[in-house]
Amino acid sequence: MTKRRKKSKVVYVKLGRQRAWGQATIGEGLIEIDPRLGAKRQLEVLCHEQVHLTFPEMSEAQVDRAGKDLAAVLWDQNYRRVLLNPNSNPPKIS
Numbered sequence: 001m002t003k004r005r006k007k008s009k010v011v012y013v014k015l016g017r018q019r020a021w022g023q024a025t026i027g028e029g030l031i032e033i034d035p036r037l038g039a040k041r042q043l044e045v046l047c048h049e050q051v052h053l054t055f056p057e058m059s060e061a062q063v064d065r066a067g068k069d070l071a072a073v074l075w076d077q078n079y080r081r082v083l084l085n086p087n088s089n090p091p092k093i094s
């Protein structure tokens, strides 16, 4: 049987007190991102924190490189966050 990946829960919260722009809670699969960041930095923090969840044993320096490279290639290929109206049907993307 293939092990299905646990879906990460991503929440946007101000993280000033933690002195961080993002935070990953490994046991819970939780990613927190500071909403005050710009779009590109949010993508970078999202990639960074997901790499922490995927590879909990990875060093901070390696996670940092992976997060930056993933975010850069996605951004360069014009991947962006689309905010959907919760009351509207999701658009069909083929």
Ligand SMILES: [Zn+2]
Pocket (backbone or CB within 6 Å): 048, 052, 060, 063, 064
């Ligand atoms: Zn980190």
